[in-house]
Amino acid sequence: MLLELNLTTAGMLRPCLTSWWLAECWPQVFNKLIRRYKYLEKGFEEEIKKLLLFLKGFTESERNKLAMLAGILLANGNISASILNSLYNENLVKEGVSAAFAVKLFKSWIHEKDINSVAGSLRKVGMDNRLMELFPANKRSCEYFSKYFTDEGLKELADFARNQQSIGARKELQKELQELMSRGEPHKDIIAYVREEMKKTNISEQTMIGIIWTSVMSCVEWNKKEELVTEQAIKHLKQYSPLLKAFTSQGLSEITLMLKIQEYCYDNIHFMKAFQKIVVLLYKADVLSEEAILKWYTEAHVAKGKSVFLEQMKKFVEWLKNAEEESESDEEETD
Incomplete structure (x- = not known):
């Protein structure tokens, strides 16, 4: 059957690309054959990979139709996103x-499915952070990628790539922070480094305090x-x-840190009883305010862990409220 399909050369596939109508029909043919003969699945994907290496042997019209075909095959799950290699x-x-x-490929793929399906498939094969490599090194920037694909009507893909780059930058920052902490670098140097990175990458303080918390809790063996x-x-x-205090200058940052602590203590069972402490x-170190x-x-x-942590905090919260009331009462007496 594989010999009958004869997909091992670009020339033999050319007749399949003579019109858009055939590009619509062939995915159905391949889908039925692969479902019936499962052993064809791996071989078919390998042949597609080889075929894409010789795209220069096709005319522009043929490449466009092949791209549409590949997008439909990807959407149907007949091949994996690893063909993009x-x-x-x-x-x-x-x-x-x-x-x-x-x-052309992504337009076809998104038309058949949606950007979430595309993103999931790319992540599955580790291709979600490699889209910039479609361009030469001198054009490999988020700005260029975003403009190119947005102009082509693929803003969803451009936004996805921008988000992935941002996630990648945050991971690199977290890794660097952990190394700085492991080496015992002075806090003032770490703070200066983090502030510089915030300017360069436009990361908000709320996002940064989450990265710092994760780095702090990851640089030690518990x-x-x-x-x-x-x-x-x-x-x-x-x-x-x-270090935490330097990046909780805003109320939202304090709340973000509180939520990170809550999630960490819940996800790491040995910390369940440590939350309140x-x-x-x-609070005593002026990292978290009474209001937060x-x-x-x-x-x-x-x-x-809502019920557990609220119960742990009950007495301390009551103490805070009483202290606040006493403070207000003292102010009234002074007035």
């Missing part, structure tokens, strides 16, 4: 063939015993409280 061929990229082919990990956490966070420590804690308690908390 062939488009990173240096010669195809340099001459602009890869980018032009990708435009004790597996619940009764010991709380003491270890308090000692560790006391050391890094100046961590919050109190950061009360807002988290009354309305800003998330569902993860």
